[in-house]
Amino acid sequence: MKIMDILVRDAVILDLASQAKHDVLKELASALAKAESGVDEERLLQVLLEREGLQSTGIGDGVAIPHGKMPGLPRLVASFARSREGVNFESIDGQPTHLFFLLVVPEHSGGQHLKALARISRFFRDAGFRKSLAEATSLDDVFSAIEEEDAKF
Numbered sequence: 001m002k003i004m005d006i007l008v009r010d011a012v013i014l015d016l017a018s019q020a021k022h023d024v025l026k027e028l029a030s031a032l033a034k035a036e037s038g039v040d041e042e043r044l045l046q047v048l049l050e051r052e053g054l055q056s057t058g059i060g061d062g063v064a065i066p067h068g069k070m071p072g073l074p075r076l077v078a079s080f081a082r083s084r085e086g087v088n089f090e091s092i093d094g095q096p097t098h099l100f101f102l103l104v105v106p107e108h109s110g111g112q113h114l115k116a117l118a119r120i121s122r123f124f125r126d127a128g129f130r131k132s133l134a135e136a137t138s139l140d141d142v143f144s145a146i147e148e149e150d151a152k153f
Contacts (some may be wrong), residue, residue, distance in 0.1 A: 001115055002150045003078065010035035011079035012139055021089050025049060025066060028102045032079050039077065044070060044104060058091025063124045067103040067117060076105045076116055080142060082133065099133050123149045
């Protein structure tokens with residue numbers, strides 16, 4: 001599975017307006033709902049908040065991978081967002097989060113869900129990849145960085 005196949009270009013946010021965890025999740029949900037038919041913003045926000053209630057999806061190194069399963073979703077979808085200032089996302093390392101990769105999957109897609117999460121996590125282990133996303137000046141730069149990383153695996 002290639003991340004480029006599930007990334008929704010029109011839902012990517014280069015400069016998040018939100019500065020609080022709940023607001024970031026709301027902004028992510030809103031952008032994806034506007035760009036992808038079949039995604040209900042309120043339901044998605046609820047799914048993301050429920051997941052965050054279990055444990056923060058802030059994995060450290062300035063990265064969070066909010067994710068969840070949504071009933072009625074026809075396919076896996078993903079989005080990317082960036083906060084230049086950083087957000088207290090309750091990450092495991094206690095540092096501000098700058099890079100957000102949202103993953104939403106159909107309710108009954110266990111295997112696909114885990115494969116996509118593993119792939120995204122692998123991408124973000126690479127400091128060069130994180131730097132490319134942090135320094136991207138356009139959507140094209142973001143997509144080039146993800147496409148390049150996708151080609152490695």
